[in-house]
Amino acid sequence: MSTAFALSGVTKRYENFALRDIDLSMPEGQVMGLVGVNGAGKTTLLRILGGLALADTGTVEVLGHDMPAQQVAAKSDLGFATEDMRLFKTRTLRWHMDFVRSIYPGWDEVYAADLLRRFDLRAEQRLAGFSHGQRVKALLMLNFARRPKLLLLDEPTTGLDPVARDEVLEALADVLRDEARSVLFSSHNTKDIEQMADTITFVHNGTLLASRDKESFLDDWRRVICHGSWVPDKAAWPEIAAVRQNGSIVELKVRQFSAGLLERMQTQGAEIRSADPMNLEDIFVTTVRAGGAA
Numbered sequence: 001m002s003t004a005f006a007l008s009g010v011t012k013r014y015e016n017f018a019l020r021d022i023d024l025s026m027p028e029g030q031v032m033g034l035v036g037v038n039g040a041g042k043t044t045l046l047r048i049l050g051g052l053a054l055a056d057t058g059t060v061e062v063l064g065h066d067m068p069a070q071q072v073a074a075k076s077d078l079g080f081a082t083e084d085m086r087l088f089k090t091r092t093l094r095w096h097m098d099f100v101r102s103i104y105p106g107w108d109e110v111y112a113a114d115l116l117r118r119f120d121l122r123a124e125q126r127l128a129g130f131s132h133g134q135r136v137k138a139l140l141m142l143n144f145a146r147r148p149k150l151l152l153l154d155e156p157t158t159g160l161d162p163v164a165r166d167e168v169l170e171a172l173a174d175v176l177r178d179e180a181r182s183v184l185f186s187s188h189n190t191k192d193i194e195q196m197a198d199t200i201t202f203v204h205n206g207t208l209l210a211s212r213d214k215e216s217f218l219d220d221w222r223r224v225i226c227h228g229s230w231v232p233d234k235a236a237w238p239e240i241a242a243v244r245q246n247g248s249i250v251e252l253k254v255r256q257f258s259a260g261l262l263e264r265m266q267t268q269g270a271e272i273r274s275a276d277p278m279n280l281e282d283i284f285v286t287t288v289r290a291g292g293a294a
């Protein structure tokens, strides 16, 4: 199977921030969600892949092309929806569509017309009159209609109302029906990532905390409620990421759940009341607060 992208030993240093030792890759045909707090390094990572920023060290490969040496070849099959891509306020959306079509031979006019309808956008309107949500949808439309093999989307749903967000996620799901297409997208909205991604990557302070297949990720974590006086010492229980005691109730966030773990806890005197799955947001927040790998 070919790789959509591969980063190895990538470092990027700014005055007050460093992306450090990033090893990350994704096979073609997958969707990866990047989750991280403000300033974690998500946009920097996407910009390095999109050829808009240069890594200081390490190797970057996009669709089989070395970056930046072969970036022209990579960019012909790469779509990048980001605030960096300026739209011209005095021009119409039609003007932008014609411009993109003149550069990229893969432009699909029928699909573009379908996206215009779906996103409720008017091609003859000047960008100056677009709302924030309309601008975001226009940017996505201009990228989707090129039918790139790899789509990099920086916060594609931020600032959208719930209906627009649903339209965008639906269009994204359509893009992904074609098995050769790959998507890497960042979001603060863990619900979007939980809904769309096959693989989930947590970024924090410029480092990768975890990058794993979504199902195994969600399968491994549990919120366990115990009753009684037993409170685990986290140093002795590496599977437990967080402990919170409230009277006789002890809440545990477990990162490597198993039946064997519950048995061991019971032999220590824990009275287990429940062991429930956790959502991605809870897993992410617990991982960051525990200050380590998920």
Ligand SMILES: Nc1ncnc2c1ncn2[C@@H]1O[C@H](COP(=O)(O)OP(=O)(O)OP(=O)(O)O)[C@@H](O)[C@H]1O
Pocket (backbone or CB within 6 Å): 014, 015, 016, 017, 036, 037, 038, 039, 040, 041, 042, 043, 044, 045
């Ligand atoms: N060109 C630059 N020069 C100096 N510092 C930069 C530059 N670009 C990014 N940074 C810094 O790198 C850090 C990471 O920024 P980045 O935009 O990658 O984070 P992010 O995870 O995308 O955050 P957000 O969710 O807020 O968009 C920030 O502290 C930012 O100030």
